Amino acid sequence: MAEIAFIIPSREICAVLEDLLIGSEDIEVVYARLEEGVMAARKAVLGGARVLVSRGLTYRLIAERLSDVSVIEIPFSGYDLLRAYQEAVKLSTQAAVVESLTVLEGMASIEAILSAPDAIIKVNIDDYPEYASAVSMAIDLQADCVIGNQAVVFEAERRGVKGVLLRSGHEALQIALEAARQMLALHGIRDANARQTDVIINTVDSGVLALDARGELTAVNSEARRLLNIDGDAAGEWVDRMRQYLKLGEKLTGKIERIGSMELVVNYLPIVAGGSVVGIVATLQELRRLQDIEHKTRQEMSSRGRVAKYTFLDIETRSSEMQRALEEAKRFACFDSTVLIQGETGVGKEYFAHAIHQAGTRRKGPFVVVNCAAIPENILESELFGYSEGAFTGAKKGGKMGLFEQAHGGTIFLDEIGEMSELLQARLLRVLQEHEVYRLGDDRIIPVNIRVIAATNRDLQRMVRERRFREDLYYRLDVLTLDIPPLRERTEDIAYFVRNFIREFSSQYRTAVERIEPQAMELLTDYDWPGNIRELHNVVGRLTALSLGKSITTQDVLRVLAKRMDLSAPPPATRSLKGAEDEAIREALAKTNGNKQKAAEILGIGRVTLWRRLKELEGQQ
Numbered sequence: 001m002a003e004i005a006f007i008i009p010s011r012e013i014c015a016v017l018e019d020l021l022i023g024s025e026d027i028e029v030v031y032a033r034l035e036e037g038v039m040a041a042r043k044a045v046l047g048g049a050r051v052l053v054s055r056g057l058t059y060r061l062i063a064e065r066l067s068d069v070s071v072i073e074i075p076f077s078g079y080d081l082l083r084a085y086q087e088a089v090k091l092s093t094q095a096a097v098v099e100s101l102t103v104l105e106g107m108a109s110i111e112a113i114l115s116a117p118d119a120i121i122k123v124n125i126d127d128y129p130e131y132a133s134a135v136s137m138a139i140d141l142q143a144d145c146v147i148g149n150q151a152v153v154f155e156a157e158r159r160g161v162k163g164v165l166l167r168s169g170h171e172a173l174q175i176a177l178e179a180a181r182q183m184l185a186l187h188g189i190r191d192a193n194a195r196q197t198d199v200i201i202n203t204v205d206s207g208v209l210a211l212d213a214r215g216e217l218t219a220v221n222s223e224a225r226r227l228l229n230i231d232g233d234a235a236g237e238w239v240d241r242m243r244q245y246l247k248l249g250e251k252l253t254g255k256i257e258r259i260g261s262m263e264l265v266v267n268y269l270p271i272v273a274g275g276s277v278v279g280i281v282a283t284l285q286e287l288r289r290l291q292d293i294e295h296k297t298r299q300e301m302s303s304r305g306r307v308a309k310y311t312f313l314d315i316e317t318r319s320s321e322m323q324r325a326l327e328e329a330k331r332f333a334c335f336d337s338t339v340l341i342q343g344e345t346g347v348g349k350e351y352f353a354h355a356i357h358q359a360g361t362r363r364k365g366p367f368v369v370v371n372c373a374a375i376p377e378n379i380l381e382s383e384l385f386g387y388s389e390g391a392f393t394g395a396k397k398g399g400k401m402g403l404f405e406q407a408h409g410g411t412i413f414l415d416e417i418g419e420m421s422e423l424l425q426a427r428l429l430r431v432l433q434e435h436e437v438y439r440l441g442d443d444r445i446i447p448v449n450i451r452v453i454a455a456t457n458r459d460l461q462r463m464v465r466e467r468r469f470r471e472d473l474y475y476r477l478d479v480l481t482l483d484i485p486p487l488r489e490r491t492e493d494i495a496y497f498v499r500n501f502i503r504e505f506s507s508q509y510r511t512a513v514e515r516i517e518p519q520a521m522e523l524l525t526d527y528d529w530p531g532n533i534r535e536l537h538n539v540v541g542r543l544t545a546l547s548l549g550k551s552i553t554t555q556d557v558l559r560v561l562a563k564r565m566d567l568s569a570p571p572p573a574t575r576s577l578k579g580a581e582d583e584a585i586r587e588a589l590a591k592t593n594g595n596k597q598k599a600a601e602i603l604g605i606g607r608v609t610l611w612r613r614l615k616e617l618e619g620q621q
């Protein structure tokens with residue numbers, strides 16, 4: 001395949017060329033003139049030629065008709081001009097040259113070298129509408145010999161004046177050949193660049209379209225084709241749109257454009273070179289996809305260290321009450337709705353929150369825990385909502401993402417919600433209603449997709465009545481309410497947990513403790529456990545550490561529990577009241593023949609309380 005084609009309107013030049021090109025198989029030489037030359041050029045291009053070389057009028061016609069191919073004109077070398085000069089001077093008294101300005105200037109240089117200024121009349125062929133009038137001018141200026149191309153020579157001879165044909169010789173052909181080869185190399189570089197650009201724009205996952213300065217589409221990648229269904233009508237519409245921005249010549253980013261039901265985020269970027277706009281690039285991204293990426297990034301950032309640790313399998317129980325609560329919680333987990341967990345402190349509300357998150361559709365999203373009672377109000381606000389840079393003195397550079405944002409795509413667990421201030425209750429209500437947050441010091445809306453699980457050990461309903469908790473927020477939270485029974489109502493669990501905890505602590509403290517005396521266990525199951533599982537855990541921890549043998553004894557339990565009751569019991573009102581109590585205890589024991597269990601029942605107190613009081617009585621005696 002010849003990549004360079006010489007379309008030559010002179011057999012003589014063809015012959016010189018063929019000599020010159022022996023062995024150059026990638027170059028084709030065709031003898032053809034004018035219109036035939038154009039046809040030959042087209043054929044060569046179809047055959048794979050990328051650079052055409054020609055001369056004279058044939059060159060002009062080819063360059064004009066095949067505007068998107070590189071066409072090189074064979075020049076005249078200094079030797080060609082010198083040869084024509086010498087021949088004309090020999091043949092005439094006054095010679096003229098009828099050619100383009102570059103040739104005329106070349107001829108003037110030769111005159112200067114030969115110290116014969118203005119020896120030849122110079123007629124610029126481009127100043128005349130046709131060859132004939134240019135030749136007439138030369139003859140009018142007394143020329144008796146005219147140097148020029150084939151047409152000029154023909155006209156001069158027709159008018160009875162000698163003609164000298166200006167021929168491109170060996171050197172000029174060499175120059176043209178070199179230029180053609182360089183042009184071909186440039187094409188190679190351009191193609192490689194275009195291929196590289198093509199690969200680059202097809203690697204990016206945005207749609208890319210580019211127009212040149214004339215508003216013609218010069219690049220479009222596969223993603224743009226996909227997004228705009230470019231084979232359809234959309235492409236034309238998009239090119240029109242881009243042309244408008246090309247005229248404006250200004251950068252425009254983040255514009256939302258609609259294509260049917262799809263929303264695109266479009267950036268228009270003018271290409272500026274040498275101070276002027278030489279094109280425009282549009283990048284397109286699907287809004288939904290961008291949001292997904294943003295969400296994933298947010299999740300990625302926020303889920304580090306923000307994962308739920310417990311599942312329903314971790315909530316062990318032997319109590320039927322608790323079993324019911326568990327079944328309810330499992331059902332709630334499936335609905336992507338707000339859950340309110342109520343229960344005394346230490347009953348395991350946080351365990352439930354983790355497990356509900358893990359069993360729901362958001363299990364892969366973050367799980368963010370916030371203890372509303374543990375953080376001062378103003379700090380809690382900035383923790384929950386985040387802040388922008390400069391929102392307040394000491395605000396971190398670049399601002400800070402709030403916990404609601406961090407929980408995006410997942411769950412936020414608001415523990416001890418009853419402790420939340422009124423201001424924050426109002427802000428939380430907005431989040432639940434609008435599903436969006438504003439950072440402190442920033443008015444930009446940040447959409448958040450979160451599930452809220454709230455927990456409280458307070459009677460929220462009562463707080464609403466006492467106007468200490470917003471009624472509207474209460475009803476927003478009270479969608480799926482879960483009541484976790486206190487440990488004193490789960491006696492089956494007490495024994496079960498005690499055994500588990502003994503094993504746990506005994507291996508942790510490396511003690512010999514393996515079991516608990518039955519009476520001691522009874523004392524524990526009778527106790528009120530105001531601190532619930534957390535308290536039971538602590539107590540068993542202490543018992544395991546204190547016990548000297550393999551069994552935890554009644555004495556051990558009494559010692560540990562008595563201390564706790566002293567801490568929690570209110571101080572006796574009067575001495576006489578205490579005396580009356582002592583009397584009642586004695587009576588009850590007398591009636592039951594010393595059966596402490598029955599005596600406690602008669603007295604309406606727990607066995608542990610009875611034990612404690614008896615110990616006090618012993619001390620008094």
Ligand SMILES: Nc1ncnc2c1ncn2[C@@H]1O[C@H](COP(=O)(O)OP(=O)(O)OP(=O)(O)O)[C@@H](O)[C@H]1O
Nearest residue numbers: 314315316344345346347348349350351457533534
């Ligand atoms: N089912 C269970 N099995 C074993 N331990 C449990 C269980 N439930 C709770 N616990 C223990 O009780 C402690 C208290 O649980 P959790 O923090 O979930 O209670 P809470 O109701 O959220 O308490 P608070 O209201 O004080 O925040 C936990 O640290 C854990 O050690």
